[in-house]
Amino acid sequence: MRVKAIWQYGKVYIILLIGLIILSVIGWRAMGQQSFVRTALSGLTLGALYFMVAAGLTIIFGLMDVLNFAHGAMFMIGAYAGWQFYTNPTFLFGLAPLVLALVAGIVVTPLIQPLAMRWAVPARWQRTLRAVVIVVAVILIIVALLGLDVRGLAKTAMVATMVDPLAEATPQEPLAVFWKRPLLFFLAGLLIALAQARPGDRTQVIRSGAAPRAIVALVGFVLLTVAATLTRESGAISVLKMNADARFFLSLAAGALIGAGIGAAIEISLVRPLYVRPTFLILATMGLSFVLRELTQLLWDPLPYAMSRPPLFSQPGKAASILEWFSKHTLTVEIMGVTFPSYRLFIIALGLAMFILLMLVMNYSRLGMTIRAGVQDRDMVEALGINVRRVFTLVFALGAGLAALGGIGAAPFAPVEPVMGDRFQMQGFITVVIGGMGSYSGAAIGALLLGLARAFGDFLALKFSLTPAVSEASTVIIMALVLLLRPAGLFGKKE
Amino acid sequence: MDAILQVENIHTFIGQFHILQDVSLTVERGSITVLLGRNGAGKTTTLKSILGLTPPSEGRVIFDGQDIRGRRAFEIAAMGIGYVPEHRAIFRDLTVAENLKIAERRRGDLDRKADFIFGLFPDLKRLYRLPGNHLSGGQQQMLAIARALVPDNKLLLIDEPSNGLAPVLIEQMMEAIRGLSATTTVLLVEQNFIMASQLAQAYYILDDGKTVHSGAMADLVKDKALIHRYLGAVGESVGGER
Amino acid sequence: MASQSKSPKRFAALDSLLQGLKRSRGSLLVLAVLILFPFVFARITGTSVNEGPAKYWQGQFIAVFIMAIFAMSYDLLLGYTGILTFGHAAFFGGGAYTMALFLTHVAPRFVKTYRVSLPGGLDVTEPSAFLLAILLVVVVSLVLGLLFSIVSVRVKGVYFAIITLAMAEAIHILSKATDFVKWTGADEGLHGVPVPAWINPTQYRLRFYFIALAFAVVMYWLARRIVNSPTGRIFVALRENESRARMIGYNPALYRTIAFVVSALIAGLAGALFSVWTVSATPSMTSAVTTVNALIMTILGGMGTLVGPMLGAAVLEFFGQFLYQWFGARWPLVFGIIFIVLVMFLPYGIVGTWRLRSAQWKRRWSLRKQRAAAQE
Secondary structure, eight states: OHHHHHHHHHHHHHHHHHHHHHHHHHHHHHHOHHHHHHHHHHHHHHHHHHHHHHHHHHHHHHHHOOOOTTHHHHHHHHHHHHHHHHHOTHHHHHHHHHHHHHHHHHTTHHHHHHHHTTSOOOHHHHHHHHHHHHHHHHHHHHHHHTTOOHHHHHHGGGGOOSSSHHHHOOOOOOHHHHTHHHHHHHHHHHHHHHHHTOTTOTTOOOOTTHHHHHHHHHHHHHHHHHHHHHTHHHHHHHHHHSOHHHHHHHHHHHHHHHHHHHHHHHIIIIIGGGTTOHHHHHHHHHHHHHHHHHHHHHHHOSOOBOOOOOGGGTEEEEESSHHHHHHHOEEEEEETTEEEEHHHHHHHHHHHHHHHHHHHHHHHSHHHHHHHHHHHOHHHHHHTTOOHHHHHHHHHHHHHHHHHHHHHHHTTTSOBOTTHHHHHHHHHHHHHHHHOTTOHHHHHHHHHHHHHHHHHHHHHHHHTTOOHHHHHHHHHHHHHHHHHHOTTOSSOOOO | OOEEEEEEEEEEEETTEEEEEEEEEEEETTOEEEEEEOTTSSHHHHHHHHHTSSOOSEEEEEETTEEOTTSOHHHHHHTTEEEEOGGGOOOTTSBHHHHHHTTOSSTTHHHHHHHHHHHHOTHHHHTTTSBGGGSOHHHHHHHHHHHHHSSOOSEEEEEOTTTTOOHHHHHHHHHHHHHHTTTSEEEEEOSOHHHHHHHOSEEEEEETTEEEEEEEHHHHHHOHHHHHHHHOSTTOOOSOOO | OHHHHHSOHHHHHHHHHHHHHHHTHHHHHHHHHHHHHHHHHHHHHTSOTTSHHHHHHHHHHHHHHHHHHHHHHHHIIIIIIOOOOSOHHHHHHHHHHHHHHIIIIIHHHHHHHOOOBOTTSOBOHHHHHHHHHHHHHHHHHHHHHHHHHHHHHHOOHHHHHHHHHHHHHHHHHHHTOGGGHHHHOTTTOEESOOOOGGGOTTTTHHHHHHHHHHHHHHHHHHHHHHHHSHHHHHHHHHHHOHHHHHHHTOOHHHHHHHHHHHHHHHHHHHHHHHHHHTTEEOGGGTSHHHHHHHHHHHHHHOTTOSHHHHHHHHHHHHHHHHHHHHHGGGHHHHHHHHHHHHHHHOTTHHHHHHHHHHHHHHHHHHHHHHHHHHHO
16 A cells, blocks of 8 residues: 555656666766766756756746746846856946836835826726826836946946956946936836826725835835945945955845846736736747847847856865865866866756755745645635735746846856857756646756756767767657656646 | 625626626625525626626625725635635645645634634544645545635635535535534535525525525425426535536 | 529639639739739839849848748648647748758759650750659658647647747757758858759749749638638637537547648748748758747737738838848847737737727727617
């Protein structure tokens, strides 16, 4: 009975484990210890990266049935944001006040709402009014950006030499010229808030307690905007002065946060109106990924950049073991007779940490509980009095944040370029299809399988003097095989 | 008398289908009211329309003195309406504990209500740590009702609690629902006429998306012709409603 | 009408033909304009039909014709059958590469070793080699279409969209893999494909113009016939509600396969013609960008209208050029933003919105008339 139950629940795991062990033994014998271990470690590195892309993708799909084609773009944005923050944060610090000012404007929605909804706007003009207000807001934003040398700010990190970080510090626009930009952004935010308050629509419910929270948020964001405006230069300089390792870990956090913020903005503006039209939702995210890629291309040229590794992973020499690396911070580590770059081990650790974090969130937090419940029955979650829409926004932000974190993790290892998003997105898609949509553990196993398959495929391709392109194309065959056996992926919910 | 819920002439469309075509009903505070009708008459849709899951396009839904039509489902639920959907729709991937915990509207709801809930459904205490999909049909139904009891709800919408349950369990379920009506109001959809007639004080009959009859349960029990006309053979409760 | 129905049968046939012509007078008008265009344009600009701006604009139209047919084939899947696939570039690129590879590597040898002549002694070796190439394109397209439809039987919805994307991506990767550089030219692609002299697009531009136009007309007519046939109506039924179509007794797998094969065939032929037109086959033809182009043309013109995607192709090809000159390197960015705006605010496209609006106006007009009549 017991054995049968275990078999029932874990048969996929068991079969996979046995298959992997058999393949490993064969591989070990045929390839020899050195190349086997090296290839396996490379596969784990790739797998960790694929997981970071796939994790968000799979949760978003599981809860909202949204196939997010802009997920790769989030990965790319994370990489760029992290690279900028680490190399020269002038660009980020220069734009931060504007974004904060916009948000400060938007958060006043609950304050405007009770007034605006009472306006006597005829029902058939309400939509038009909202559209006009939004258009004016967009025009304000464009006006606010006129004359601001965004590309110049963006280019600062491209010429960074990293010899003397302070030499990179670039002057920002003087405050006397700059001050009106955040102000205009704030006004644009207010207009968006007005549109969100749906003037004339009296069916809205005013939630008690929303107004005081809005005031707190408004004051907070205005203060942040002012602070960010004043510290545009000094902030960037103090980040550059910082210990490089600390700056690296800070850039991980900054990249993830920026990704999460953009994710939330995308969900609210672009995805939410289209939940009722799933095909168009796919198309809209596709268009968005296109726009984001072109935007980065415009700002940073289509060239690949190499982000330098933080000193923690770049001291000359070789550590005899992982333990020794902790004291020496060397570029490479010796593992089972193989010399392996320590940064790649860090990527594996990052992927593992992300998996554990996700597992904790999904299993032990209220958000995770709500997500698991919502994957199964969204309406029932709503019927319990939970604002599912807000959960959607949170999950979208979480997914985008995870992808962005993956991107910045990948930046010192893979070239930072506009097309990196598309490349990783394709692998992320294949990963979630193998693992099964909606299951994060499925994504982990799919990523592991795909990463190993790629690494060993490359090895084989090299051996038969083929190019890696052939092994890349052959991953599709793995996916096709899995889908033929299990049409919903290894751990997917039945469609 | 004091009505906690008044539904006035609501119309609901699902896609292009005009499912509810003029439904009106009143639920008195502290009572058990039952919605009767054939499969496809619109009973489930009526419950979902009250809750805003399938928002009505016309009419008024007045709950506790406020017109709630057009509000989002979570806002309506948070005003104090609990929903027990048909087919025992619990969250199968969540444990019993999580199924109850997720229904909390304020921190500590579950701790406060635990004794009451386990008093009604002692089985759940034993099964507390098990995943929902390990539960039997009757246990799942109990969990679904228990879930609606975690927060302080003024009104419970219960859809076909007896559907697919063994007779012993139906008996137990009836006891539980009767126990509830001491503290809250219940609007029940039920195919099992015997169960419905023993529980409810008032009834509404839906046919083709319209309310066609209503009154006190005691009167309906006597009117065999009416029962036969709208409900078919008495006491049969086979199959669910779409 | 009553008198006509009594008339002899041969008149009835003529009659229905006339009726048909009357119904499609819009299309016929467009066709007439397109046939006359090269001559009228040459007359206006005062140049010969085969040089200068006349030649240039013929070229523009040729590209539009081909892309229009490609977009239309995509509409058969997305608009009519409701299948979202991201693998359409595989068909287009497959056709293009088949044609180019055959003409580059096989046809010369074929011409050298074999002689094909008609009974009258007319040597048709070269045309028959070209015919063989077209046949091969048809076969390859059918095989690709079947391959995709086999997958679609087993895998549904989003999984299907992803797997088609991945399959097309695999073909794209292989088309630019350096392993096959000898045959495909890898990243560079095949250039200067030795197309038969009589169809050479630079030399006989006007001839090619009419070939492309004829191709477009035939393909459109074919698609129209299919869409209006009972089979086409089952496509739409599948799109609206698959389980209901299944319940009525239609086999979804069969009809999806038909849709795929027809669509793949049309797209493949369009690709083949495109490779002849550009005398090249490059990896960009198999890339996701090609699929996205078809997708955008379809959305822009209006899904499920056949004419819409063709119109979308024309708009995109013509305006795209102007806008590209305007915005320069920023054009793709602006283009993406326009696409998002379209998807969000104009989901039915140009033709779809037009039909919707005109129907609304008609209804409003008739209502107003009725009301006026009632008042009197």
